[in-house]
Amino acid sequence: MKFIIKSISKNSGRLGHLRIKESSELQTPLLLQTTKGGSIPYLSADVFGLVSREQQVLQLTLCTMDQMAESLDQWNRSLGDYVGYPDYNTLLLLRDPCEVTPSGGNDRDVVPLFTRRGKESLTAERYMQLVTSFAPDVYQGLCDADTNPESTKKRVQKSVDRTERFMQHCFKQHRELERLKDSTLLAPIVGGYNTFARTQSIKHAREQPKGTYGGYIFEGFHTNGIAATSLNPSQLLPIVDHCVQQIEDELPRLMPGAFTPVLMLELIRLGVDIFDTSYAYCAAVNYKALTFSYCIDKEEHSAFLDVTDEAIKEQFTPLLEGCNCLACQKHTRAYIHHLYKTNELLGPILLMIHNLHHYMGFFDVIRDSISADQLPALLDYVRHQNMSTDINYCIEPNNKTVGKAAMGKGFITAAN
Amino acid sequence: LPPLTYKVVAECSVSKARAGLMTLRHSEVRTPVFMPVGTQGTMKGVLPDQLIELDCQILLGNTYHLGLRPGIETLKKAGGLHKFMSWPRAILTDSGGFQMVSLLQLAEIDEHGVNFRSPFDNSECMLTPEHSIQIQNAIGADIMMQLDDVVKTTTTGPRVEEAMERTIRWVDRCIKAHARDDEQSLFPIVQGGLEIPLRERCVSALMEKQVRGFAVGGLSGGESKHDFWRMVHVCTDHLPRDKPRYLMGVGFAADLVVCVALGIDMFDCVFPTRTARFGCALVDSGQMNLKHQKYKHDMEPIDKQCNCNTCKRYTRSYLHHIATNESVSCSLLSVHNVAYQLRLMRSMREAVLVDAFPQFVKDFMARHFGSDPIPSWIREALSAVNIELPPDASEDQAVNS
Numbered sequence: 103m104k105f106i107i108k109s110i111s112k113n114s115g116r117l118g119h120l121r122i123k124e125s126s127e128l129q130t131p132l133l134l135q136t137t138k139g140g141s142i143p144y145l146s147a148d149v150f151g152l153v154s155r156e157q158q159v160l161q162l163t164l165c166t167m168d169q170m171a172e173s174l175d176q177w178n179r180s181l182g183d184y185v186g187y188p189d190y191n192t193l194l195l196l197r198d199p200c201e202v203t204p205s206g207g208n209d210r211d212v213v214p215l216f217t218r219r220g221k222e223s224l225t226a227e228r229y230m231q232l233v234t235s236f237a238p239d240v241y242q243g244l245c246d247a248d249t250n251p252e253s254t255k256k257r258v259q260k261s262v263d264r265t266e267r268f269m270q271h272c273f274k275q276h277r278e279l280e281r282l283k284d285s286t287l288l289a290p291i292v293g294g295y296n297t298f299a300r301t302q303s304i305k306h307a308r309e310q311p312k313g314t315y316g317g318y319i320f321e322g323f324h325t326n327g328i329a330a331t332s333l334n335p336s337q338l339l340p341i342v343d344h345c346v347q348q349i350e351d352e353l354p355r356l357m358p359g360a361f362t363p364v365l366m367l368e369l370i371r372l373g374v375d376i377f378d379t380s381y382a383y384c385a386a387v388n389y390k391a392l393t394f395s396y397c398i399d400k401e402e403h404s405a406f407l408d409v410t411d412e413a414i415k416e417q418f419t420p421l422l423e424g425c426n427c428l429a430c431q432k433h434t435r436a437y438i439h440h441l442y443k444t445n446e447l448l449g450p451i452l453l454m455i456h457n458l459h460h461y462m463g464f465f466d467v468i469r470d471s472i473s474a475d476q477l478p479a480l481l482d483y484v485r486h487q488n489m490s491t492d493i494n495y496c497i498e499p500n501n502k503t504v505g506k507a508a509m510g511k512g513f514i515t516a517a518n
Numbered sequence: 519l520p521p522l523t524y525k526v527v528a529e530c531s532v533s534k535a536r537a538g539l540m541t542l543r544h545s546e547v548r549t550p551v552f553m554p555v556g557t558q559g560t561m562k563g564v565l566p567d568q569l570i571e572l573d574c575q576i577l578l579g580n581t582y583h584l585g586l587r588p589g590i591e592t593l594k595k596a597g598g599l600h601k602f603m604s605w606p607r608a609i610l611t612d613s614g615g616f617q618m619v620s621l622l623q624l625a626e627i628d629e630h631g632v633n634f635r636s637p638f639d640n641s642e643c644m645l646t647p648e649h650s651i652q653i654q655n656a657i658g659a660d661i662m663m664q665l666d667d668v669v670k671t672t673t674t675g676p677r678v679e680e681a682m683e684r685t686i687r688w689v690d691r692c693i694k695a696h697a698r699d700d701e702q703s704l705f706p707i708v709q710g711g712l713e714i715p716l717r718e719r720c721v722s723a724l725m726e727k728q729v730r731g732f733a734v735g736g737l738s739g740g741e742s743k744h745d746f747w748r749m750v751h752v753c754t755d756h757l758p759r760d761k762p763r764y765l766m767g768v769g770f771a772a773d774l775v776v777c778v779a780l781g782i783d784m785f786d787c788v789f790p791t792r793t794a795r796f797g798c799a800l801v802d803s804g805q806m807n808l809k810h811q812k813y814k815h816d817m818e819p820i821d822k823q824c825n826c827n828t829c830k831r832y833t834r835s836y837l838h839h840i841a842t843n844e845s846v847s848c849s850l851l852s853v854h855n856v857a858y859q860l861r862l863m864r865s866m867r868e869a870v871l872v873d874a875f876p877q878f879v880k881d882f883m884a885r886h887f888g889s890d891p892i893p894s895w896i897r898e899a900l901s902a903v904n905i906e907l908p909p910d911a912s913e914d915q916a917v918n919s
């Protein structure tokens with residue numbers, strides 16, 4: 103993996119080029135496509151091809167794919183090819199940023215992996231074995247990331263110490279394993295919200311000889327799922343800034359999680375380079391279409407359209423006026439509301455199509471803004487959407503169940 | 519131009535199979551045709567564009583479900599189901615009666631219509647022939663079905679005859695209520711249980727009505743296959759040659775092949791998409807349950823001959839891992855299964871066009887049953903239309919020993 107910085111601006115973040123193996127040049131800030139079981143959630147590869155024709159990087163997660171390891175041992179083509187995307191590069195994470203990771207299970211020598219079939223305890227040896235089976239283009243080092251803003255100092259220290267131990271093994275194996283010689287390792291930085299612990303964690307990585315790893319992954323700020331949408335920026339940003347200050351400019355920094363658009367812009371401004379689409383997914387599964395605007399105008403915009411809202415039952419207009427995604431070009435709010443009510447699979451498919459399209463467009467605009475040194479203006483615009491107060495981008499769980507009341511009465515005639 | 523024209527393009531010189539061209543307002547339909555079921559205005563996890571790519575020419579919608587949600591007011595405002603679901607090609611709707619009787623408790627039929635308890639407030643309600651047509655007019659499907667008097671296929675005695683007679687009476691009420699005859703075509707439904715004379719009487723009574731096609735109903739509900747094929751056979755013997763024939767609810771591959779041989783043109787079935795949800799893929803030899811451990815490391819596509827997007831990109835091994843776990847597997851298997859059904863129908867049509875249908879049937883049955891014996895009902899049905907299958911290997915042995 104090769105990373106070249108194109109520009110760094112004090113207020114506008116940084117632009118870069120990333121080349122993974124023989125991929126085309128990817129622009130940073132980069133949006134990874136989050137997946138479940140290797141697939142972009144709800145979308146088959148040919149349907150995702152209708153969303154984007156550009157080469158993407160898949161963010162695969164071990165907790166949703168570990169059962170495939172044995173099969174992958176017998177697979178002689180690329181990991182991307184196995185999951186239906188032969189042209190895409192792959193990046194393997196331990197945890198799924200789309201779902202809350204349960205806490206606990208971090209014993210002395212193991213990291214818990216919460217899979218569909220239950221909890222598996224991963225030693226560093228086992229982890230590197232699995233990575234070898236997957237042979238991803240990029241993968242993260244094993245770490246204890248079970249920390250959040252509430253974690254005690256002791257818990258945070260443990261995460262740093264354990265991670266150091268795990269990584270000694272990972273670094274060594276990474277250098278030695280033949281099957282991983284074309285893969286890039288990302289060094290995990292942990293330490294919760296504690297500057298001292300973060301400094302230690304960074305020091306542990308930087309003690310390695312240059313070239314051992316090809317980038318950083320910032321972990322331990324949240325435990326995934328929609329909780330990431332309600333992180334407190336004033337708590338998070340100083341500590342991320344602290345980390346960024348202590349690592350070299352030349353390596354890319356990944357921060358997985360469903361951050362709000364505003365928080366993501368703040369993180370980009372601080373110099374984080376790589377994110378994922380879990381926010382778009384979390385919105386879709388909670389029946390929300392993303393409607394915030396990133397093309398500066400004078401109109402007011404809301405963060406979401408809630409497709410469970412009765413008010414759109416007969417709105418024969420697109421989810422978002424002016425959007426040129428397939429869902430908006432061909433289907434109406436009324437139809438998608440109907441799909442929600444009938445619990446049909448096409449509902450989340452269309453929401454994912456729109457939300458991914460919208461979020462990828464957002465990243466195009468972010469890169470343009472950085473190159474024009476206009477990121478602060480974009481941030482301010484996204485934060486307010488021309489409203490008098492800050493927009494609430496937090497995603498609330500939507501546990502609505504469709505009851506009998508949702509059924510139309512137009513059908514029925516009373517017996518006479 | 520009438521909203522439905524049908525012409526026979528070719529006929530098998532041996533069996534009753536035929537290839538036809540049905541021209542509807544939204545699309546041309548090449549028969550024999552399989553219609554995937556899009557119950558609620560969507561085909562399980564598959565986009566309209568994907569169905570078009572698979573060359574799906576006509577979809578089925580369920581009046582009972584669409585009448586409940588989104589409801590006829592919304593459908594009217596949307597400008598009909600085609601616009602509501604963004605499906606530019608043809609649609610066929612059922613009458614709603616069958617779904618009520620099979621899904622609702624306390625559904626009872628009398629001369630007025632189907633009485634039932636409302637699923638949302640438990641009040642007593644009724645679906646009349648007139649009302650079914652009103653809803654179907656709002657849905658706006660190219661082909662609609664009359665409300666018929668549905669009895670279980672296993673019912674015997676005077677109730678079967680009563681249902682048949684009532685179905686004939688209800689056709690007239692449906693025709694009278696039909697407000698869009700210049701856009702939509704109403705098919706009557708041949709009833710008569712498992713009794714040949716009743717089926718014959720029903721066909722001849724329905725042939726007096728001004729209709730553009732016929733449906734054969736009351737089958738595929740658990741009756742013996744020996745009865746099943748005889749009823750289809752007697753109906754196609756008497757139905758007019760120049761109008762399309764639709765056999766309701768039939769969709770297993772072997773049944774499709776037999777019934778095309780018996781002269782049926784249109785089919786529908788939920789099976790291809792339902793079985794997809796349980797991780798099953800359709801192949802010539804039957805069903806492939808991808809959850810089976812033997813596919814765990816199988817790096818072949820479901821079917822090498824299949825050119826659907828699922829077979830182009832995914833291995834059995836990957837599908838094994840995601841089937842029933844990731845919802846995308848439902849879309850992937852539905853695409854393959856619908857592609858399978860449509861391809862089967864296309865190959866039958868092509869075989870009829872070059873008058874090679876009997877050979878197609880023999881080859882298909884050999885692939886489908888492999889070393890298993892071919893069921894006797896299939897042999898008998900095909901023999902009734904002059905297609906003689908070679909004896910089973912096991913029969914040979916029986917003869918020899």
Ligand SMILES: [Zn+2]
Binds near residue numbers: 422428430456
């Ligand atoms: Zn859109």
Ligand SMILES: [Zn+2]
Binds near residue numbers: 829830854857
């Ligand atoms: Zn296929």
